Amino acid sequence: MPILKRAIGPVMTWGLLCVMLSAVGVLSTRSAVRAGRSSAADITADPRVRQALAKLASEAPSVTEEQIRIAEIPAPTFRESLRGTHLAKLLSDAGLKVHTDEAGNVIGERAGSAKGEFVLITAHLDTVFPAGTDVHVRRQGSKLWAPGISDNGAGLATLPAIARSMRETKLETRSSILFVADVGEEGEGNLRGIRKLVENYRKQLRYVIALDGASIDYVTTAALASRRVEITISGPGGHSWSDFGVPNPIDALARGIALFLKAPPPDSPRTTFNVGSIEGGTSVNSIPAKASIKVDLRSEAEPEILKLETALRRAIQSGMDEEMQAARDHGAAGGAGLSIDTKVLGLRPGGELPPNSPLLAAVQAADDYLGNRARMERSSTDANIPLSLGIPAIALGAGGNSGGAHSLQEWYDPTGREIGMQRLLLTLLQVAGLNPPTD
Numbered sequence: 220m221p222i223l224k225r226a227i228g229p230v231m232t233w234g235l236l237c238v239m240l241s242a243v244g245v246l247s248t249r250s251a252v253r254a255g256r257s258s259a260a261d262i263t264a265d266p267r268v269r270q271a272l273a274k275l276a277s278e279a280p281s282v283t284e285e286q287i288r289i290a291e292i293p294a295p296t297f298r299e300s301l302r303g304t305h306l307a308k309l310l311s312d313a314g315l316k317v318h319t320d321e322a323g324n325v326i327g328e329r330a331g332s333a334k335g336e337f338v339l340i341t342a343h344l345d346t347v348f349p350a351g352t353d354v355h356v357r358r359q360g361s362k363l364w365a366p367g368i369s370d371n372g373a374g375l376a377t378l379p380a381i382a383r384s385m386r387e388t389k390l391e392t393r394s395s396i397l398f399v400a401d402v403g404e405e406g407e408g409n410l411r412g413i414r415k416l417v418e419n420y421r422k423q424l425r426y427v428i429a430l431d432g433a434s435i436d437y438v439t440t441a442a443l444a445s446r447r448v449e450i451t452i453s454g455p456g457g458h459s460w461s462d463f464g465v466p467n468p469i470d471a472l473a474r475g476i477a478l479f480l481k482a483p484p485p486d487s488p489r490t491t492f493n494v495g496s497i498e499g500g501t502s503v504n505s506i507p508a509k510a511s512i513k514v515d516l517r518s519e520a521e522p523e524i525l526k527l528e529t530a531l532r533r534a535i536q537s538g539m540d541e542e543m544q545a546a547r548d549h550g551a552a553g554g555a556g557l558s559i560d561t562k563v564l565g566l567r568p569g570g571e572l573p574p575n576s577p578l579l580a581a582v583q584a585a586d587d588y589l590g591n592r593a594r595m596e597r598s599s600t601d602a603n604i605p606l607s608l609g610i611p612a613i614a615l616g617a618g619g620n621s622g623g624a625h626s627l628q629e630w631y632d633p634t635g636r637e638i639g640m641q642r643l644l645l646t647l648l649q650v651a652g653l654n655p656p657t658d
């Protein structure tokens with residue numbers, strides 16, 4: 220399908236690019252639409268598309284300014300509404316019909332010519348940073364510094380830019396396109412936004428593209444499965460001196476964690492765990508009545524996660540048994556013992572895009588056209604939910620460069636961001652099916 224394979228570097232000027240493209244754009248838009256899908260070469264033969272690509276390049280600086288405004292509106296997971304309202308205005312100004320669903324997702328619809336088929340392009344509103352975090356954007360040379368500036372300021376600012384470029388160049392598609400700013404992608408949000416979208420549009424969703432962060436060096440085509448659990452141990456509590464020997468929930472967890480660490484997970488399939496938080500107790504001279512840990516478990520193969528979770532539960536149970544035995548040895552276990560409670564905080568299912576998916580072919584054709592090289596990656600994103608249900612989905616970066624995601628040292632550099640936007644538009648037009656001009 221791609222005719223311009225690796226022929227053009229991203230540094231080539233637009234004028235020259237357009238001349239070359241008209242020379243090689245051999246298939247007409249009409250024949251591509253008849254075939255059900257357009258290829259990158261088909262659609263770039265259309266002057267409207269080339270105009271839209273040039274528009275995205277010239278608008279890149281204003282998209283960056285918009286990104287700064289977005290990043291400076293705090294949006295911790297579960298508290299996305301202020302930023303959501305701002306996105307609703309941007310999407311509406313871009314000519315979309317906007318509504319907010321029951322989960323808080325902001326949805327801008329661009330109607331296509333076919334009834335009841337949708338391509339969903341979504342960027343998450345939320346950040347991992349708690350309320351009160353300083354989100355003021357600092358500039359240093361070409362770099363912007365702020366928590367959340369790239370993840371997901373980059374994705375969010377790109378949504379309305381794509382919609383505007385389509386409106387201004389009169390690009391119409393067969394499938395309707397939903398431009399969405401969704402909630403609950405990070406941490407304990409447990410992908411609640413994309414879950415609701417998939418539930419509401421399930422039968423009509425043809426493709427899903429999640430826009431997350433900046434990098435265009437890779438395409439996320441496989442969903443990393445994960446499970447997050449909280450284990451709490453409760454006991455009688457007591458005085459550090461007079462009740463010494465009474466079973467201690469923190470000691471029990473410590474014994475359990477030590478046992479769990481003795482059996483590392485497999486390297487292949489890559490499987491990981493993180494004891495990410497531990498809390499409990501009220502004062503240094505009180506035996507705690509309660510202690511808990513939160514653990515993140517991930518694997519390339521879902522069955523390994525369940526094995527790892529079973530190992531974790533058994534280890535903590537054994538740690539608790541050891542602690543009870545120690546209390547009995549002290550003659551201090553006569554009263555109430557310890558109890559254990561496990562809660563699943565989140566569950567992200569895995570899945571994979573088939574290698575012959577038209578969605579992957581579309582991104583690759585766009586990359587070939589733009590001279591971009593990208594590898595395929597497995598990651599945990601909004602694409603997990605559609606992929607787990609067999610709906611073709613990928614996650615893409617919005618363009619530019621970034622670093623320090625999920626830390627207070629997060630930065631974003633917009634240099635070259637237009638390539639990311641152009642790549643996205645070309646991908647979108649291919650899978651949504653570009654209609655020929657109406658006049």
Ligand SMILES: [Zn+2]
Binds near residue numbers: 343404432
């Ligand atoms: Zn993100």
